[in-house]
Amino acid sequence: MTRMPLSLIDFCTVDPGESIGNSIARSVEIAQAAERLGYSRIWYAEHHNMPRISSSAPAVLIAHIGAQTSRIRLGAGGVMLPNHAPYIVAEQFGMLAEMYPGRIDLGIGRAPGTDMNTLRAVRRSPHAADSFPEDVRELQGYLSDDPHDAPIPGVRAIPGEGTQVPLYVLGSSLFGASLAAQLGLPYAFASHFAPTHLEGALSYYRNNYHPSERYPEPYAIAGLTMIGAPSREESEAELERVIRARVRAQVGRGQPVSEAQLDAFMNSHIGENVREMFRYSVLGTEEDLRRGCEEFAEKAGVQEIMVSLQATGHETRMRSLEMVASACGLSGLSRPESD
Template structure:
């Protein structure tokens, strides 16, 4: 096995045109089974709400289902949007998962709402100011999971003493600073928010304070991958991915768009800005993708890469993770990776 950084996956449970959410989740099971057989370290699922193309709105329920259909791969949230929830309920949910699937559960935590403000306030009935309590909520959650509840007489059962690993997610300096201060691993969302990657990961490493759960900084950076047998095939996939991303961003507002209008938008300043969200994307053959990711590891100072497989179809995305596993020389018999539990 190579000494390269471990690879993990982020699965958005994409609902493609004409398919149901149920079918999307069935495909997520198939993706996890394949990733496990290829040697990927973990798969994470992200909490989103009111998005017609994403089925991972309740990561804990999805993880439970996929864990029951896999054996060894780590599964987690990437992440739970903590201000949407009571830390106590999150501890119970992920404590339950940890008791059912020992040593396989991760919990990434974000402070963004994962939705629009209308859904946040009127449907989720959450206070828009709840994010201000994110650091305190993390400490409360950690207390429940570590068996050191901050509320006298209150224990999370299940959850108490499971020590489910916590990860701070971010796309700005805020998350980097908080993760460093709390001594927790940090995950940068460079697969869709590339701007502050180098600055944030550098700050995290330079300011990391050892904690009761982690002695040294541990940084995961997310990156998109479009791999194909040919350079031309990968480039065509990338073109379609960008077009689909622009269309999705426009139609999310309720507007409709023709193909002719889409052509103009893709080449417009607005379209280029949307495309730039995918700035960190490895595109090409196995050799080209491998070389890109090796350079990206150095740029990000990453201990692990979280791969977002891109493609105009599920088959393309599956092909990407197969080709990437080959390029990175993953060994399914010996999955390397980050420490699975924090003491």
């Protein structure tokens, strides 16, 4: 297949019985292996009040992993901008850009990354997302080379100003696609968990793209779940375990759920909705992975695929990491030029 960039989204999953510290240590191991194998970048997503995800502070995590890697790009996929003042985000990622020059990305999303009760704890208004387009422009201004681009005269993001940290608009609908096209920014579609509008959103983005000085052509990324195994049957069984774990977490909310109860939920609309999240999944042997990745790239019409390594254990996750790299010809590739 064409050697398009292949990247990772790492949710810093906390496996059953594992400490958060161990999950972070595993993310370091994943990043080091991904760097060795030739993956282009790794992104970490901001989530809150989710016991199985420890990446609530992407900037802190990026700083930690950046110190233990040397080449691979690191970024947020993303920072949920309505939860933060754009000025503070500019300072945080400006500092990361100064610490790790040429290695930092900033994906920005409009969703809160949590439930409404937790949003109250974040101290942000439920209506904060309404100003997302203006917040993106404000963030661009603080990262600009020109101090006059700062939204508030005399207020400069230091660090941040002049770093030109590359921005990526994240989304799963026409809203994000429209904004990215209007601003001339790269667009990343979350098809690894929200597949419904993949083709429509990416088609709109390409057809309505307004070229910018930095990005004269549209640049689209799409998420794809990938599970490698010695046989397709084994990878399908692993995906089924992943889906059951996701349903259990959703309905149990920390409370025990029996296997009989879980079976009933798997056959309900809750199970159907979770299963639909994994519509775009590539499973099986290296040949299955190679062919599936190629077919997905053609279907989505993207310039880069961001792999979501879904697994119920670390060994399975690392096996998939190695198999995907081998199947897609990453090993030995030179690192793509930075943005």
